[in-house]
Amino acid sequence: MLWKPYDSHRILDDFGRNVEAKTKQFDEIGVRRIVTPCAGCYRTLKLDYPKYGGRKIEVLHMPELLARGLEEGTVNFSNLFNVMLTYHDRCHIGRHVGIYEQPRRVLRNVSNLELVEMKSNREYARCCGAGGSVLSGFPEISRSLSRVRMIETKETRADILATTCPFCNLNFRESAPPGLKILDLT
Secondary structure, eight states, X not given: OOOOOOOHHHHHHHHHHHHHHHHXXXXXXTOOEEEESOHHHHHIIIIIHHHTTOOXXXXXXXXXXXXHHHHHTOOOOOSOOOEEEEEOOOTTTTTTTOOOHHHHHHHHTSTTEEEOOXXXXXXXXXXXXXXXXXXHHOHHHHHHHHHHHHHHXXXXXXXXXXXXXXXXXXXXXXXXXXXXXXXXXX
16 A cells, blocks of 8 residues: 555644744844745745744745845845746745746846746646655656656756756756756756
C-alpha cells in the first residue's frame, strides 16, 4: 500500500503546539517580520499560523521584499543579464495568497532581461507537481506534471525558468530540456 491513513486530529494538535511554541519564541526574541524564500513556509506562516493562535507577524515572501525595495529605491538591478526569462507562478504564493505582480515587477526591473509569459500564468498557471508531498508519494505523477510545464516553458523560447519555490526548482531541474536554466527568483 502506497498511502497510509493518518490521524488528522493528532497532526493538527501537533501543529497547534508548534505554533504556540514558535509564537512564544518569536515574542521572546522580538520578531516583528519574517522573510522567507520558500513558498510553502510563506503560506503556512501567513495563513495558517494566525488560525492556530499565532500572533500577527508581518510575513513577506522574497519577491515582496524585493518589490518593496524597488519602490523605496533601496534595491537596484543593473546589467546582470542579457536573456529571456519566464516565471512560474507557484501555487502556494499564487492561487493560495494572490502574489502575482511582485515577482514580475522585480524581474521587469532587471536591465537586459526580457520577461516572457507562459501560456498558463498567474491564477491559471499549471502546478509543478512537487507540492503537497506529491513528489515524495507519487513521483511519476509529479514528473509528468513537471514535463507538461516544461512544454509551456519551451514554447516561450526562454533561456531561464525562474520560480520562488525549492520544490518547483528541484522538480523542474529533473525534467528541463538541455540548455534551459532553472533558477530561484532571488
